[in-house]
Amino acid sequence: MSQFAVSGRFQDRTGYRSFQKTIEAPNENVAREHTLSQLGSEHGLKRTQVEVEEVTAA
Template identity: 70%
Template structure:
């Protein structure tokens, strides 16, 4: 599995905030899904409240 850095913005009470998360995944598509999943479980956000700008290996 490869290490990917997922970056983007998420909606919080004070507006949109930037983020950068490192995830281990087999490809970019799965890395995006892991990022959405992590924000949902840790922060209680829906997919519409998270914008992914890029995924880098």
């Protein structure tokens, strides 16, 4: 499996907050899905509240 750096922003009570996560996944699409799942779980967000701006190989 490869490592991917996923960055973007999500909607918060006070506006938008930036994030950057390193995810181990077989491809970029899976890394994006894991990130959406993690942010939804940690912050109680829906997928529409998260904007993934970039997924790059780390």
